[in-house]
Amino acid sequence: MEKKTLFDKIWDAHVVKSVPEGPDVFFIDKHFIHEVTSPVAFLNLEKRGIGVRYPHRTVATPDHNVPTVDQDQTIKDKLSRMQVEKLRENCAKYGIELHDLGSAHHGIVHVIGPELGVTQPGMTIVCGDSHTSTHGAFGAIAFGIGTSEVEMVLATQCIMQSKPKKMRISVEGKLGEGVTSKDIILYIISKISAAGATGYFVEYAGSAIQSLSMEARMTICNMSIEMGARGGLIAPDETTFAYLKGKTYAPSGEQWTTAVAHWRTLKTDEGATFDEELQFDARDIEPMITYGTNPGMGIKVNASIPTAEGMEGSNKSSYLKSLEYMGFSPGEAILGKAVDYVFVGSCTNGRIEDIRSVAQMVKGKKKASNITAWIVPGSREVEKQAHEEGLVAILEEAGFELRQPGCSACLAMNDDKIPAGKYAVSTSNRNFEGRQGPGARTMLASPLTVAAVAITGRITDPREIFGN
Amino acid sequence: MAYDKFTLLRSTAVPLPTENVDTDQIIPARFLKATEREGFGDNLFRDWRYDVEGKPKKDFVLNDSTYSGKILVAGKNFGCGSSREHAVWAIYDYGFRCVVSSFFADIFKNNCLNIGVLPVTVSASFADRILSEVAKHPDTELEIDLAQQRITLLSTGEGETFDINAYKKGNMQHGFDDIDYLLNMASAIDTFAASR
Ligand code: SF4
Numbered sequence: 030m031e032k033k034t035l036f037d038k039i040w041d042a043h044v045v046k047s048v049p050e051g052p053d054v055f056f057i058d059k060h061f062i063h064e065v066t067s068p069v070a071f072l073n074l075e076k077r078g079i080g081v082r083y084p085h086r087t088v089a090t091p092d093h094n095v096p097t098v099d100q101d102q103t104i105k106d107k108l109s110r111m112q113v114e115k116l117r118e119n120c121a122k123y124g125i126e127l128h129d130l131g132s133a134h135h136g137i138v139h140v141i142g143p144e145l146g147v148t149q150p151g152m153t154i155v156c157g158d159s160h161t162s163t164h165g166a167f168g169a170i171a172f173g174i175g176t177s178e179v180e181m182v183l184a185t186q187c188i189m190q191s192k193p194k195k196m197r198i199s200v201e202g203k204l205g206e207g208v209t210s211k212d213i214i215l216y217i218i219s220k221i222s223a224a225g226a227t228g229y230f231v232e233y234a235g236s237a238i239q240s241l242s243m244e245a246r247m248t249i250c251n252m253s254i255e256m257g258a259r260g261g262l263i264a265p266d267e268t269t270f271a272y273l274k275g276k277t278y279a280p281s282g283e284q285w286t287t288a289v290a291h292w293r294t295l296k297t298d299e300g301a302t303f304d305e306e307l308q309f310d311a312r313d314i315e316p317m318i319t320y321g322t323n324p325g326m327g328i329k330v331n332a333s334i335p336t337a338e339g340m341e342g343s344n345k346s347s348y349l350k351s352l353e354y355m356g357f358s359p360g361e362a363i364l365g366k367a368v369d370y371v372f373v374g375s376c377t378n379g380r381i382e383d384i385r386s387v388a389q390m391v392k393g394k395k396k397a398s399n400i401t402a403w404i405v406p407g408s409r410e411v412e413k414q415a416h417e418e419g420l421v422a423i424l425e426e427a428g429f430e431l432r433q434p435g436c437s438a439c440l441a442m443n444d445d446k447i448p449a450g451k452y453a454v455s456t457s458n459r460n461f462e463g464r465q466g467p468g469a470r471t472m473l474a475s476p477l478t479v480a481a482v483a484i485t486g487r488i489t490d491p492r493e494i495f496g497n
Numbered sequence: 498m499a500y501d502k503f504t505l506l507r508s509t510a511v512p513l514p515t516e517n518v519d520t521d522q523i524i525p526a527r528f529l530k531a532t533e534r535e536g537f538g539d540n541l542f543r544d545w546r547y548d549v550e551g552k553p554k555k556d557f558v559l560n561d562s563t564y565s566g567k568i569l570v571a572g573k574n575f576g577c578g579s580s581r582e583h584a585v586w587a588i589y590d591y592g593f594r595c596v597v598s599s600f601f602a603d604i605f606k607n608n609c610l611n612i613g614v615l616p617v618t619v620s621a622s623f624a625d626r627i628l629s630e631v632a633k634h635p636d637t638e639l640e641i642d643l644a645q646q647r648i649t650l651l652s653t654g655e656g657e658t659f660d661i662n663a664y665k666k667g668n669m670q671h672g673f674d675d676i677d678y679l680l681n682m683a684s685a686i687d688t689f690a691a692s693r
Contacts, residue, residue: 045685052662052665106530108531176582223574227574350515449549
């Protein structure tokens with residue numbers, strides 16, 4: 030029998046038709062939409078005079094643009110309000126399930142999908158957002174699409190896609206203390222660069238990956254796009270099934286048993302081939318931080334910023350431009366640099382486990398006086414749980430400001446902006462120029478590192494704070 | 498939406514050799530609040546193009562009247578980052594019809610093809626040739642012949658062929674989009690959906 034990878038199994042099961050010398054007509058099981066990339070798609074449907082073909086396969090929530098304070102009131106920013114209102118209108122008109130502001134399951138689209146159990150193994154999932162790759166943690170093919178494709182999915186539940194190449198990245202061994210899944214993925218991207226997996230779909234494997242919780246797996250798959258990959262996935266296992274059991278949309282009763290039996294077959298066959306295979310040793314990975322303006326520019330938190338030696342042409346000038354933006358010099362140490370803001374949130378690290386780990390680190394301590402510390406839960410559910418577990422009290426006691434769920438300072442479309450020239454250490458996924466506000470200087474790190482920075486006010490190795 | 502047909506384009510070019518240009522630079526998030534597709538060209542490369550007071554930055558290429566044309570020649574890994582199609586709308590709205598680079602990010606490339614902006618991938622050495630030739634002689638014209646899948650530097654005659662899959666090529670040539678294709682096979686999709 031033909032040996033297949035996990036990716037092949039799911040992909041092949043969703044091809045409605047292969048266009049000769051062209052892409053596949055690819056069926057989408059679940060479609061998430063939000064307020065920013067959907068309005069033009071709906072507008073075009075209207076212009077064509079067609080509707081939404083399978084409304085029950087789409088789930089909506091406003092997240093990118095929403096304020097993170099006073100969510101029970103009318104949105105002040107006119108343009109944001111219009112986008113959210115458009116989303117409401119479109120959902121009502123076509124019968125699409127909407128998790129609106131203030132409702133029990135409102136939140137960042139990639140946080141609520143798994144939380145509701147909408148995301149399940151073996152599915153194909155898309156959203157007009159590149160971090161849709163998050164859902165791959167459940168053994169699903171999930172990736173971001175453009176607005177034209179959002180329109181296609183609404184109209185036909187299909188898109189036209191060429192099958193990407195396949196890469197397997199294995200991480201074997203046991204992670205050291207203070208090293209998290211965020212460090213794993215920042216480490217991998219720093220090794221293969223921000224374009225290193227372009228054209229590929231990645232399967233993450235190996236004992237270090239298997240040992241991770243679902244939240245931690247989502248962090249890894251989330252950042253697949255930051256190395257150019259279309260998406261990343263992890264074979265479902267007992268951890269996956271345990272997470273999904275009892276979730277609102279997860280199968281139950283007999284259907285659960287049947288589903289799990291099927292999900293168990295979703296793994297790469299022994300001997301199946303990949304176009305590219307990479308291996309990493311978990312023991313080489315330490316807490317990471319980025320120093321530049323793309324997620325591939327990461328180093329161990331206790332290392333020095335690379336020099337430009339050996340670079341030339343536009344490579345060198347792009348590198349120096351990036352350091353200049355950050356206000357750093359080649360070759361200097363990053364440890365000890367003063368920081369102004371910390372941000373805990375986003376679809377990368379805005380889940381309950383992340384908030385727990387920050388709370389655990391800062392318990393009984395105070396944030397440094399030079400730091401403004403924001404915690405933005407990924408969803409209402411996360412927020413509720415953080416209250417129930419007493420985490421909010423711990424964080425507020427330490428001087429953190431808790432905001433309401435949304436994308437917030439991850440992309441700074443609302444008022445949560447880092448001022449120009451200020452340094453932010455952030456649990457989000459992108460350190461692009463201006464990503465967290467015009468002129469903002471972003472360094473990406475794990476929630477543990479961010480917590481350590483909040484306490485000391487400087488770039489700090491989280492292992493130094495442990496136990497103190 | 499159906500878009501302009503693309504057959505043969507002959508134009509001067511605008512050089513932007515910076516590597517890893519992400520879609521947050523092409524169109525910053527704060528300009529994504531529109532609910533219609535038009536008008537994004539004004540904010541193309543907003544923070545590179547204008548200072549905080551909104552004055553044009555002299556050293557940015559779009560503010561340099563020496564360079565103009567319908568072709569943007571970009572550095573490696575162009576269009577990485579967010580899936581926002583707004584980035585391509587901005588490029589199109591500004592007046593570009595073709596982007597040339599030695600390496601494109603995946604989603605960006607797809608988005609280009611979906612709205613009728615032709616992404617042309619050339620070898621790294623030819624990208625460098627074009628960039629240096631255009632820098633030296635801003636009136637240098639490039640010719641993009643989609644039928645022949647060929648890009649030529651008209652001043653010197655140097656050229657290369659480029660890849661594009663036959664289906665997408667046909668779409669570009671006729672101004673068709675994928676939805677037309679998908680809508681035509683609605684019943685096959687329904688049958689497939691019913692089996693799931
Ligand atoms: S949290 Fe950030 S990365 Fe995630 S969906 Fe929102 S804007 Fe995108």
